[in-house]
Amino acid sequence: MALFLLHVAAGAILLEPAAAIAVAVLAALLIFFLATLEKLGVLFHYHHVAVFGDFEPMDSWVFVLGLPLIYAFIIGCFTALLIFVANEMNRKRDAILALSKALAQRNERLTALDQKRLRTMAVVSHDLKSPIAAVLAYLAALKGGYLGEVTAQQREVVQKSILRLERLGDFIRDVLAWQTLETGELRQNLQPIDLAPILQQSVADYSETAQSRDITLLLDAPESLPLVLAAPMRMAQVFDNLISNAVKYTLSGGRVDVSAAPSADASTLQVRVCDTGVGMSDEEMSHLFEDFYRAPTVRAKFEGTGLGLSVAQQIVLAHRGEIDVTSQPGEGACFTVLLPLLR
Structure with a gap:
């Protein structure tokens, strides 16, 4: 019980x-x-x-x-x-x-x-x-x-x-x-494009500025390149930003070279923008793609917002690509953009 x-x-x-x-x-x-x-x-x-x-x-x-x-x-x-x-x-x-x-x-x-x-x-x-x-x-x-x-x-x-x-x-x-x-609107505007005309236009847009400062601006690329899946306006913005920076930070009498070609294994398109400008240190390169970052050594000498490279990197990454930079102080900088080729 x-x-x-x-x-x-x-x-x-x-x-x-x-x-x-x-x-x-x-x-x-x-x-x-x-x-x-x-x-x-x-x-x-x-x-x-x-x-x-x-x-x-x-x-x-x-x-x-x-x-x-x-x-x-x-x-x-x-x-x-x-x-x-x-x-x-x-x-x-x-x-x-x-x-x-x-x-x-x-x-x-x-x-x-x-x-x-x-x-x-x-x-x-x-x-x-x-x-x-x-x-x-x-x-x-x-x-x-x-x-x-x-x-x-x-x-x-x-x-x-x-x-x-x-x-x-x-x-x-x-x-x-x-x-x-x-x-996330970028992915909606992707289409197969040839970057050669975009690079030609970007170089032409900054040729007058480069010439006025006695800077040689050259493009080494064929008339047509293998297709990539990209948003045309955003790709133009990437190379406009890179070429604009290269011209801006190159002193009178310097040189800016833009080149484009498929990689050795034909898996990516490689675009390079190299200059003979002021260059940068490893510490500056580690912050280069941060929003609104401007290197202390150029902040007082050159105008800018520090947003261009950050946006360029985000656009490239959104296209499943890569962007890298090599530089030494006083020896210029070289930016390399890798974009997957359209299969």
Whole structure:
């Protein structure tokens, strides 16, 4: 009866299915364990009292009543322990679920804010491009003498204004590319392309700037190259950034060489942009592709935002390619871009 009452009480306490299953499993294990002990003669069932003829009546009743109570006490202790463990597990589970829900809500808010930030950057950058293009066109007309005669001093001022606006345009383009890379839109614009025309255009775009600074800018590449799977505008941006930096950091009388050819095993296309500029140390190269990083040795001498190389690397990596640099202080730098060829 005591054992029955104990189990009724335990059943009333156990409200969780998992705990009820655990108690049932424990009870089965205890029954098997106690039956085994009885079989081995370690414990005696109270029905076995009859075989002991020399038992006194009081001793027999103590044996008959005491042994089930001991069993009930053992089972009760284990039951209480299981109830405690089950309650603790439920409490921790509820806490984890609450924390998970809070983190999910926080993540949704952060995602919404991040998307809003990216949209704002895209709108602002896009709206700035049109007026900059208009001003550049006006300055080009002014420099060319289409609006009247221009003195040498005025032409120099106009040229500086054009260069600054072009840098601003490059920065806006880098910001737009940054936004595109973060939203994953780049993969949607991939197509088989020949990089030869893109390299030719990039070199042509910076030839005038290089010539004005007495820098030799040459392209060594065939008229057509093996196809790669890429976004044309982003590839143009990569090589514009590399060539622009090479021209910027090369002193008057220096040289910038751009070359492109398939690798020896015909698995990748290798594009190199090498200059005879100021070069950089190993410490500077270790931070070169970080956002907005500019080497201390050139920060005061050359203008820039430090975003171009970071964007170039992200674009190349998004195309499953590689970009590397070798350099020595005072001996120039050489950037190598590897892109997988289209199979």
